[in-house]
Amino acid sequence: MLHILAEFFSAAARRYNQLTMNTATPRVPAIVLHKPLQALNTLGIAASATAYLPVSSYADLQAVRADQSLSTLPRLVLGGGSNLVLSSNFDGLVLHLVNQGKIVVGEDDNYTIVRAQAGENWHAFVQWTLNQNLPGLENLSLIPGSVGAAPIQNIGAYGSELKDFFHSLTYFDFATGEVCVLDRDACRFGYRDSIFKHELRNRAVILEVSFSFPRSWQPNLSYSELANEISARGLITPSAFEISEAVIAIRHRKLPDPAVIGNVGSFFKNPFVAHEIHGALKEKYPQLVSYPQADGSIKLAAGWLIDQCGWKGRSLGAAGVHEKQALVLINRGGASGADILKLAHAIHEDVRLRFGVTLEIEPVVI
Ligand SMILES: Cc1cc2nc3c(=O)[nH]c(=O)nc-3n(C[C@H](O)[C@H](O)[C@H](O)COP(=O)(O)OP(=O)(O)OC[C@H]3O[C@@H](n4cnc5c(N)ncnc54)[C@H](O)[C@@H]3O)c2cc1C
Known part of the structure; x- marks a missing residue:
């Protein structure tokens, strides 16, 4: 593993150094003005951007940085728009990652390393890895969005997280103009969290992501709902495809x-509470849904807390809470970002007053 890691990093650096040399005079990219964003965010909010650029290569970013009229604009990096709340029109430059491509870049007796461009669709990429006989990402099937955005919040579902199979990524740093490679530790992945939500916020544009697939695959059925679905299908030793x-x-x-009802999946993160707080809540609410963590803290099910406050299926104007899943806020048609945030605030306050628990919004609010 160490051997392919070292080779990988030097190959990535070589590739980008060549690109730097080839683009000494960056071309000015074709900017679209007053770009409607409704079709580019899964909440379906009818906002627009002052300027928009589909980014297909590192050279596009280099050109933006070299152009003073563009480099001084506020920037929004956009993938599939499935984890964004546009609270108003965006008065700046949207950089929409559309670069495509995925290849096996190396393998040894234990691991296979795969690299995918940021603009690739996540679910299509997962299916491609399974078709290459590289199991691992199956629990993360059907999460909307792009490969490039997946590390931002360390996407997770059904007992698995991106970090479990992550190898490294390459990003363009707008602050320095450099292309950098980060490995798993450097990304500081946490629960729906990474360095890109902190030090590298508004600075890094992820260009490509690499994954490491161990040859010794084991199904991950730690999440009971998934285990139940597998046994309901009569599967004893399920394949990654199954x-x-x-x-x-x-x-x-x-x-x-989202193609039918605008939403961004879970609107709030599941909150973590200390053992004592959990004990007090459990005494008052014996049905409380909670998951003990390895570090001694307890994760609460935000959806359960919201449901208990009576929000499931309710609406505030055109913004609503989904009938089947209290954690999902939806656009019932014509909701603005402000409408969605007003509903989120009302839910946040109800949960805080009833349970003393503070909910944190999961999607990025712009
Ligand atoms: C129906 C539904 C179900 C969902 N289920 C899950 C789930 O199970 N688990 C989960 O974790 N998430 C889930 N999500 C949320 C979402 O799909 C993920 O967070 C996804 O990774 C977002 O990808 P995106 O390309 O749409 O990002 P966007 O919404 O375009 O962007 C999200 C953030 O990432 C930044 N960003 C995007 N691309 C880049 C890049 N290349 N470089 C730097 N920054 C970038 C943006 O600036 C923004 O801050 C769900 C969403 C929906 C609509």
């Missing part, structure tokens, strides 16, 4: 399709 199919079926049952 797990992917089960995950897809559960997600179709539970979550609204």
